[in-house]
Amino acid sequence: MAQQGNDAYREILQLLKERTPTIPLLDPTANVLKLVEVEKEHGREIRRLEERHEDQVSELRKQLSEAITERLDAKAETEKVRVDARLAEVVAAAALAKVEVTTQTSGFNVRMAAVEQRQYTGGGKSAGLNAGWGYLIGAVALASAIAAIWLKGH
Secondary structure (H helix, E strand, O other): OHHHHHHHHHHHHHHHHHHOOOOOOOOHHHHHHHHHHHHHHHHHHHHHHHHHHHHHHHHHHHHHHHHHHHHHHHHHHHHHHHHHHHHHHHHHHHHHHHHHHHHHHHHHHHHHHHHHHHHHHHHHHHHHHHHHHHHHHHHHHHHHHHHHHHHHHO
């Protein structure tokens, strides 16, 4: 019976050997060298892509900077135009105010000259009139005094 078990065992081993493919033994050095070369090429490709990406980012930053500069320049120009227009309005208003003040001042000067002339003319008349009343009152008082002395003596 032991013999029969050994025979069956050998028969199974034989069948396994026939059905199992044989794997040739290869030196892994060539395969490793190929993988290392592929990894190096992959690293070079990654560096090229990184450089390309950095160049693209740099170009986009440059374009963005130029766009921002253009926009700020346009806003500054718009603000300059607005301020210049407002300044022109203020200058025109100041010129108009100057004309009005000059007109009013010349009118005031004419009226003031007329008032001063009337004052000088009227002042002379009133001074003469006031002096006339003073003379009249003085004459009446003198006449009264003379009349009183004369009446006392008679």
